[in-house]
Amino acid sequence: MKALFSRYKKLHLWLLANLALLSAFLLARRSRGAMNALTEGFTNPLRRAIGQLCERVPFSVAESLYVLAALGFLVFLVLGVRAVVRSRHRSGTVYALVLGLGNAVLTVYVLFCLLWGANYYADSFTDKSGIDVEPVAVDDLERVTRQFAALVNEYAGDIPRAADGAFAGDRAEILAYAPKIYENLYEEFPFLEMTDVPPKAMRFSRVMSAMGFTGFYFPFTGECNVNVDFPAATLPTTVAHELSHRRGIASEQECNFLAVLACLRCGDAAYRYAGALSGYIYLANALYSADAERWRAVRETLDERVVADLRASGAYWAQFEGPVDTVSNAVYDGFLKSYGTIGVKSYGACVDLLVAYFK
Incomplete structure (x- = not known):
């Protein structure tokens, strides 16, 4: 030896x-x-x-x-x-x-x-923010979901549309606006304040889609990297999500919540719409699990332009369902759990924060 x-x-x-x-x-x-x-x-x-x-x-x-x-x-x-x-x-x-x-x-x-x-293992956003997160009652969940459905309907007409009615915003403009999106949160959450830089568009975005990823933060270079191949309606919230990681926030659920909030508070129409749309998606998914009938009632209130974006997103991601997507998600799920989080499913847990904040 x-x-x-x-x-x-x-x-x-x-x-x-x-x-x-x-x-x-x-x-x-x-x-x-x-x-x-x-x-x-x-x-x-x-x-x-x-x-x-x-x-x-x-x-x-x-x-x-x-x-x-x-x-x-x-x-x-x-x-x-x-x-x-x-x-x-x-x-x-x-x-x-x-x-x-x-x-x-x-x-x-x-x-x-x-x-x-x-x-x-450091203080989380929830620890620093003082937001009191409690178990979500179905009535509160439905109320906030309806609130977001109304918001996304309101903002749906503020953005450019393609012939099929789907979101047609410019990806380059979305990325260029990124350094401004958190500015309106600094007064409420001063610990978030920092100088932002635009995220990097990935050349191998299609590969990321096949693996089920829309973006990632790379700590070795301090860069926010985003997939620019998927339908751009929710690209702004992906950008905001990765920028929240740049602030040292590790929890996926907290980053999702912050992405929605930052987008809603900023002055750009594409970001506001994406924040409302993403917030609605998180809440509606939770409401469907809790009460499908209530979900259907809210779903029927959506503007056709919003429905067009949901369909475009669903059709895009459906083509990548398969073993590569399954394995990559399983690996990432295991990675999250190794750090004491509840895995990929923690993405849906941002609903607790959304309901606590907006109810």
Whole structure:
């Protein structure tokens, strides 16, 4: 054993360093104060600073890193196989290759825990906002759903429409407006205040759609990245959602709530409509589960232009239903649960916040 450690000393020391840092994080995450100090004093400012630098690059650095990582892994496999074939000590070569790859993956995971994972254990938006979230009564749920149905009907006529009646807003204009959308929330929630930058449009948006993703925040570059292939009616809330992650808010349900609220409060018609539409979708889905008859009654009040957007979205996402979408969602669900959240289903839990705030 000692000889094995000495032969691959650098790899083993790398492994020990990874395990030491990971152990320290796992212990420290039990302390809310420690996580608050880490996120507010170091990791959140660091990610924002990196994001300001990456903003100067006209493409998504995160997307480029994913491509380079995939290519690097393929090169590693080819060179690794060749090294094993040519080696006189194949078992040792395989061991070194596996240990090296495992170390690289573990290092990325440890850095992710420090740069982003700590936010799952720090004070949440709900903690800071003072919004009192209680179990949702069906009557309250129906009332707020009707409120959002009325809003989305009101805003439906404020935006450009295609021949089929669906949303026809300009995606570039939506992304360009992004730095302004949270400005009207700063007085009520001053801890949200920061300088925003436009999100990056993903070149491989179609691939994201196949995996069931509309956007993601990449903590290693501080970038918000959005899918620009899906129907644009809810693109503004996707943008707002990712910008809420940029503020160190990890919970998907809280980001959904903030996206709806920020869009409703901002001065852009496309964002207001998207906020009302997304809010209605979250609430209506919950109402359907609670009482299908009440849901139908609210659904019948929708403007035909709103219905056109719902149909366009449904038709688009239906084409991607399959094993890739299922697996990617299962993986992401497992990732969320590993940080103590309730998984992908937590997206629907923003209903609690919407009802508490708007009832």
